[in-house]
Amino acid sequence: MAVAAYAASVSLLHALGNIQHPARRYRLHLDTKQIQSLQEKLQVLIGFLELPSQRESQELEDLARQITAIVHEAEGVVDLHVVYQLGEGSQDKGKDTAALLSFYQDIENVNEKIDSITQVMMMVKGKWANDGVQERQAVASVRRSSSTILASGGKNGTPVGFEKRLERVMEELAGYESKLRIITVAGMGGIGKTTLAQNIFEHHYIIQHFDLRAWCTISQLYNVTEVLLGLLCDIQDGNEIEGNLALCSANQLGERLYKSLSGKRYFIVMDDVCSTEIWDDVKSFFPDNRSGSRILVTTRMSKVAVSLGSRRPYLMDFLDENKSWDLFCEKVFGKQSCPFPELEKIGKNITKSCRGLPLAIVIIGGLLANSNMTREYWEFVGENVSSYANLGNDEHCLKILSLSYNNLPIHLKSCFLSMRKISQGRRIGPLIKYWVAEGFLKPTGGKNMEEVANEYLKDLIDRNLILVRALDVRGNIHACEIHDLLGDLCMRESEKEQYFLVQKAQIVNLQMENIEGLCFLCGHGSAFQMINFPKVHIASRSTSVTSALVCNNCRHMHQYLARLRLVKMKYFIGSYTVEHLHPTNLRLLHVRSGTSLELLLQSKLFFLWDLRSLDIYGAPVLPFEIWDMAQLRYLMVDSAIIPNLVVTPDFIVLEKLHTLCKIRNFKCTEEVLQKIPNLKKLKCHYDEKKSMEWSYYRLYNLARLNKLEPLSVDAKDMPLKNISFPTSLKELKLTRCNISWEEMTIIGASLPILETLILRTNAFKGYAWDPIEGQFLRLKVLSIDNSDLVRRGAEHNHFPNLERLFLKRMHWLKEIPLSVGDIATLVMIYLRDCGDSVLNSAKQILEEQDSLGMRPFKFMLIGKS
Numbered sequence: 001m002a003v004a005a006y007a008a009s010v011s012l013l014h015a016l017g018n019i020q021h022p023a024r025r026y027r028l029h030l031d032t033k034q035i036q037s038l039q040e041k042l043q044v045l046i047g048f049l050e051l052p053s054q055r056e057s058q059e060l061e062d063l064a065r066q067i068t069a070i071v072h073e074a075e076g077v078v079d080l081h082v083v084y085q086l087g088e089g090s091q092d093k094g095k096d097t098a099a100l101l102s103f104y105q106d107i108e109n110v111n112e113k114i115d116s117i118t119q120v121m122m123m124v125k126g127k128w129a130n131d132g133v134q135e136r137q138a139v140a141s142v143r144r145s146s147s148t149i150l151a152s153g154g155k156n157g158t159p160v161g162f163e164k165r166l167e168r169v170m171e172e173l174a175g176y177e178s179k180l181r182i183i184t185v186a187g188m189g190g191i192g193k194t195t196l197a198q199n200i201f202e203h204h205y206i207i208q209h210f211d212l213r214a215w216c217t218i219s220q221l222y223n224v225t226e227v228l229l230g231l232l233c234d235i236q237d238g239n240e241i242e243g244n245l246a247l248c249s250a251n252q253l254g255e256r257l258y259k260s261l262s263g264k265r266y267f268i269v270m271d272d273v274c275s276t277e278i279w280d281d282v283k284s285f286f287p288d289n290r291s292g293s294r295i296l297v298t299t300r301m302s303k304v305a306v307s308l309g310s311r312r313p314y315l316m317d318f319l320d321e322n323k324s325w326d327l328f329c330e331k332v333f334g335k336q337s338c339p340f341p342e343l344e345k346i347g348k349n350i351t352k353s354c355r356g357l358p359l360a361i362v363i364i365g366g367l368l369a370n371s372n373m374t375r376e377y378w379e380f381v382g383e384n385v386s387s388y389a390n391l392g393n394d395e396h397c398l399k400i401l402s403l404s405y406n407n408l409p410i411h412l413k414s415c416f417l418s419m420r421k422i423s424q425g426r427r428i429g430p431l432i433k434y435w436v437a438e439g440f441l442k443p444t445g446g447k448n449m450e451e452v453a454n455e456y457l458k459d460l461i462d463r464n465l466i467l468v469r470a471l472d473v474r475g476n477i478h479a480c481e482i483h484d485l486l487g488d489l490c491m492r493e494s495e496k497e498q499y500f501l502v503q504k505a506q507i508v509n510l511q512m513e514n515i516e517g518l519c520f521l522c523g524h525g526s527a528f529q530m531i532n533f534p535k536v537h538i539a540s541r542s543t544s545v546t547s548a549l550v551c552n553n554c555r556h557m558h559q560y561l562a563r564l565r566l567v568k569m570k571y572f573i574g575s576y577t578v579e580h581l582h583p584t585n586l587r588l589l590h591v592r593s594g595t596s597l598e599l600l601l602q603s604k605l606f607f608l609w610d611l612r613s614l615d616i617y618g619a620p621v622l623p624f625e626i627w628d629m630a631q632l633r634y635l636m637v638d639s640a641i642i643p644n645l646v647v648t649p650d651f652i653v654l655e656k657l658h659t660l661c662k663i664r665n666f667k668c669t670e671e672v673l674q675k676i677p678n679l680k681k682l683k684c685h686y687d688e689k690k691s692m693e694w695s696y697y698r699l700y701n702l703a704r705l706n707k708l709e710p711l712s713v714d715a716k717d718m719p720l721k722n723i724s725f726p727t728s729l730k731e732l733k734l735t736r737c738n739i740s741w742e743e744m745t746i747i748g749a750s751l752p753i754l755e756t757l758i759l760r761t762n763a764f765k766g767y768a769w770d771p772i773e774g775q776f777l778r779l780k781v782l783s784i785d786n787s788d789l790v791r792r793g794a795e796h797n798h799f800p801n802l803e804r805l806f807l808k809r810m811h812w813l814k815e816i817p818l819s820v821g822d823i824a825t826l827v828m829i830y831l832r833d834c835g836d837s838v839l840n841s842a843k844q845i846l847e848e849q850d851s852l853g854m855r856p857f858k859f860m861l862i863g864k865s
Helices: 001-019 034-050 058-087 092-133 145-151 163-173 193-201 204-209 226-234 250-261 277-285 302-310 323-335 339-355 360-371 375-382 396-405 409-422 428-438 449-462 484-497 552-557 603-605 624-628 670-675 699-704 741-748 820-823 836-851
Strands: 181-186 214-218 268-269 296-298 466-472 477-481 504-511 530-536 541-550 564-574 576-583 588-592 597-600 612-618 634-640 660-665 682-683 712-715 731-735 756-760 779-787 804-808 828-834 858-864
Touching: 001 034, 001 058, 001 181, 001 484, 034 058, 034 092, 034 588, 058 092, 058 603, 092 204, 163 181, 163 193, 163 204, 181 193, 181 302, 181 449, 193 268, 193 296, 214 226, 226 250, 226 277, 226 576, 250 323, 250 449, 302 449, 323 339, 323 360, 339 360, 339 375, 360 375, 360 396, 396 820, 409 428, 409 449, 409 484, 428 449, 428 477, 428 504, 428 588, 428 612, 449 477, 466 670, 603 624, 820 836, 828 836
Parallel strands: 181 296, 214 268, 268 296, 504 588, 530 564, 588 612, 612 634, 634 660, 660 682, 682 712, 712 731, 731 756, 756 779, 779 804, 804 828, 828 858
Antiparallel strands: 466 477, 530 541, 564 576, 564 597
């Protein structure tokens, strides 16, 4: 339960920080020193849980369970008193002292329990130190038997599906370069890295080409002595393992290895390396004899592969459908075809379910090879691929995949386990918001929560636990997914860890006709159980025991569901009213409505005191209380107006708010600027058909939002005027603004670090655009869609760093300037529904680059006019 304890502790740490800086309109009565003392105690617990020396034991399990329980108790105490003081308790000044005393006593009780846990924790740490747990453990071996299951070879021993990869690696190993080189192979667990390395290691050509060969498998908790001993034993066939070698120090073994390799052409395989530290520890013991020696490193971590490799690493991809089928047939039938026509379609569906992971294909194939070849049995296996992939071999598949999970630091384990609920192709933005809402992110080095979340995500991608599904126009990660078997691993580890938090996210689906039959937490599926809640707040009063329907999934995920404090809000939808319950400790609220939505009794929104992300779809006007939500970071709507803001004595600054999306008729007044000084992302559109002057919206004030990076403006065909852009912009998207192309020079001159410029549907108007040298020096992406532009002048020095050019529905454009092909950084030209002359000019650019032997770039054509 260490992961659950860690996530809960970090989440509480955030909440304690927030209650010390609430909206001034609702000042809380609390003992700041006492709260800070609790924060310090939590930091100690978190530091213990972060120790890399942790090992699974009953002591740790019991301790983590105690930490989780007391942290959830503390969260309940905080929420209880905050909600009470925000509600009826804060309305009576005579109750202030009593409220402070009650809060103090409850927190003091929590502090005492944590002190008791800390004493036990120190005893456990001492025992670990005495047992030498903090020393690196040795897990080096001559061979890894756990991966040999994958070594299913075709003719001549070549592994099915890896033929080309094996050929390329072999060519590099046997190359003429005499200098010692390191070749690296990276990919997720079970994708075939070890199988590839084993086939290379045992290949007759490699045996003949190298004088010496040695293999060792490295674990996360390695020991240099054992690694060197394993290599020496492999070289010397283990003859001296019982002799003096076992008594040598690391330096002595290293010197012995160095002498054994000196003057020889050697080949070393270091399998499953998870950090660069092991290489730093042993590299001095590998002599460069200038004889063509090679070291092959396999790793699950792309960064390690890049860091250690002499050249670019070999990244192992998933098998395509054809190769998956070949491997499956090889394993089941011993040949690359299916002799039973009635089973072929079922078999291909089974291989599709394995999603290109060789480990899963081999395990399922081995199971079916030893079964009756009946249609009924194969269909049953096809419906339960994930389950059957873990049958036999003591759940072999999960064991191999679990190595990647076990090697994660605890802060990444929290993120990985949260992926159990991710949908395939999940966009990055919502995922980051969800992580922030759950509260298990721990900011370090002055970074905000979003920066930390992106770092964690990239780390998991680097470890090949999360897969990149799609890129955006800039080439950045847009969507991600996890393999089905890793999803099963998430579920199993979550159950083992009891990692089912009191979820801080809620989806309210008001667009469904049978909303009364939906789960009040997730808004999905059918609800199966009625839960009674002890206290629900309605306006300025509260009522005891109000019930709601909860689906089985949410019921199992929330350990403390019945203890939640809730607030009942009313929504006016069309001609009827809907009441809905919201947990008061909510951090992410997503409300969907297919028709016009209006919040009633709006003053209760402040009960959601820790709300960080609010998505409301269907509300034409947002409640004024939006401006009092001090913890809000994201405000997402589909087309809503923010109420006018007036400076009052209790005026607060929304310092954490950095995303405003799809705001209608956004008015950038002085008051708004003071309210949202740290805004980083803004999307707004305008649809006033009145004779409203652009000066009314004061968009010239946008220039003062000096942290704004992406900005999107849709003027709905009204000529956009009186707007100024902040110099901090990195991405600008303009739609239906009808700006003259001559004014593009103003944009180019005022945005020195702009990287992405997206112009959609008459963003600019006019016959020609003539860029000016010295502008758009950092522009990497240029996208123009549905413009009446006829001529676009351009020289290669106009956009010196352009990487991607997108032209869509450019029916009037005559051609792409040939000089575009001279831009050294260009990697893609994308055309969609453009004229033949544009297509021909793009082809001419490509042909010219080919004839000159220049760097090739992608040329994509989707349809034409």
